[in-house]
Amino acid sequence: MGRPGKPTGVRQNRTRPAVLGALARGPASGYEIRRRIESSFGHFWQESLGQLYPTLSALSGEGLIRVADEGGHGDRKRVRYAITKAGREALALWLKEAPAPHVERNELLLKVFFANEGKLADALAHLESSLRDAQAQRDILLTLAKEIFPTGEPRETEALLGWLTLDYGLVGLRAHIDWCEGALRRLRARAR
Amino acid sequence: MGRPGKPTGVRQNRTRPAVLGALARGPASGYEIRRRIESSFGHFWQESLGQLYPTLSALSGEGLIRVADEGGHGDRKRVRYAITKAGREALALWLKEAPAPHVERNELLLKVFFANEGKLADALAHLESSLRDAQAQRDILLTLAKEIFPTGEPRETEALLGWLTLDYGLVGLRAHIDWCEGALRRLRARAR
DNA sequence: GGAGGCATGTAACCTGTTACATGATTGC
DNA sequence: GCAATCATGTAACAGGTTACATGCCTCC
Known part of the structure; x- marks a missing residue:
């Protein structure tokens, strides 16, 4: 007859593995981890410093x-962390687990779906804005890809993994852009 | 010299507009709203009952x-809600606002990106599983599309909006499937 | 001397999920 | 009789964001 609200289910803290992964590439401070994430896989993962620092304390306390x-x-304050053996093992264990099924919540689509309850022009504006953002983001990724992988698809496994995740972003943006253009074409006819 | 942590920034509760939108299509109880969301735009939006019921109380208290x-x-307990004039106005206002930029966090990609820190076979398994899920989901959406839109692209605006959001799911899944297949092809060579 | 980036950290707060609690109705 | 579904609701909690606080260093 357990008290209500005593949760037994596992809720995953996703900041922890991201930090372990970032540190697996070499020691870094909180601020540096943030930049490392941003520059190497920021197109599919974001972390806030307010979450990073407490996570570093916790992981350190656990010996990971x-x-x-x-x-x-100089005299600049900075604390660099390195991953430990236990940390690498924890990371490998996490890599083995199936990714938690993620809850889709697409605000743009919600606004399109209900567009008839407001002005159709509002939805048009959101679509145009989203299209522009996606095109800009795609240009950035394209430039990045040419910089990091000038010869195209890399042979080496670790590089290939990075290339694949970058490619994921690219094909996703391509699909998003195409859909936005199609949606705009169809809806513009009705807005007039 | 305000106390720390006094937040002024707006964090959006996204359950509220989803509920208002669902109720804009006609009165419904909490349980029915959940089913309505699931069946009509569940492929890009999910709600839990634990969030729905408190939201209904709040919206009701605000007169929306x-x-x-x-x-x-019969005697079955059930409370049906209807949207009010104020609620429709609030919904229209929300539709006018630009969608909040959403934070991408793709766990599958994180596991692929760091796959070298563990066994490559683990990542392969996750990719295969994700591919199967996406194919199954695509079959479901395809069937749904044929059911709801037997003649293809609808003429009527509201129906077209629904068709567009369904199409978004379809093109997204197509892109995901293609990418998974490409990634598997490339990585399998290395796993051997 | 000021702006902006580097750097760490905490407080407050919100959102949303899961589990629990409860009970009626329906179909087998 | 029992399982599944319908139906509403609450408690506890995790996870994460934003704002605040503080201070150094570099470049103009």
Whole structure:
């Protein structure tokens, strides 16, 4: 007759594996981890510093990471962490688990779906804006791809994995752009 | 010199507009709203009952919806709500606002990106599983599309909006499936 | 001297999920 | 009689964002 609200189900903290993964590529401070995430897989993952710092403390307390270097260059305050053996094992364990099924919630589509309850022109504007954003984002990724992978598809496995995730972003944006254009074409006829 | 943590920024509750939109199509109880969402735009939006019921109370308290019908068929407990004039206005206002930029966090990609830190076979398994899920989901949407829109692209605006959102799901799944197949093809060579 | 980036950290708060609690009705 | 579905609702909690607080360093 357990008290109500005693949860037994596992809710995954997704910041932890992202941090472990980032540190698996080499020691870094919180701020650096943030930049590392942003620059190497920011197109499909974001972290806020307000979540990062407490996570670093927790992982450190559990022995999955350790302080590698304090103080840094000059007198500037900076705490660099390195992943430990236990941390690598925890990461490998997480990699083995099936990804948690993620709850889709697409606000743009919700606004399109209910567009008739307001002005159709509003939905048109949102679609145009989303199309522009996607095109800009695609240009950025395209440039990035040429920079990191100038010879195209890499042979080396680790590089290939990075290339694949970048490609995912590209094909997703391509699909998004095409759909937006089609939707705009169809809806513009009705807005007039 | 305000106390720290006094938030001024707007965080949007996205359950509210979804409920208002669902009720704009006609009165319904909490349970019915959930089914309505699931069946008509569940492929891009999900709601849990634990969030729905409190939201109904809140919206009712603000006069955006009202109790339309209590008790229902037989003696079965059921509270049906209807959207009010104020509710329709609030919905229209929300439709005018630009969608909040949503934070991408793709766990599958994170596992692919870091696959080298564990066994490559694990990532392969996740990709295969994701591919199967996407194919199954696509079959469901395809069947649904034939059921709801037997003549293909509808002429009527409201129906067209529904068709467009369904199409979004379809093109997204197509892109996901293609990418998974490509990734599997490339990675399988290395796993051997 | 000021702006902006580097850097760490905490407080408050919100959203949303899961589990629990309860009970009626329907179909087998 | 029992399982499944209908139906409403609450409690506890996790996860994560934003704002605040603080201070150094670099470049103009």
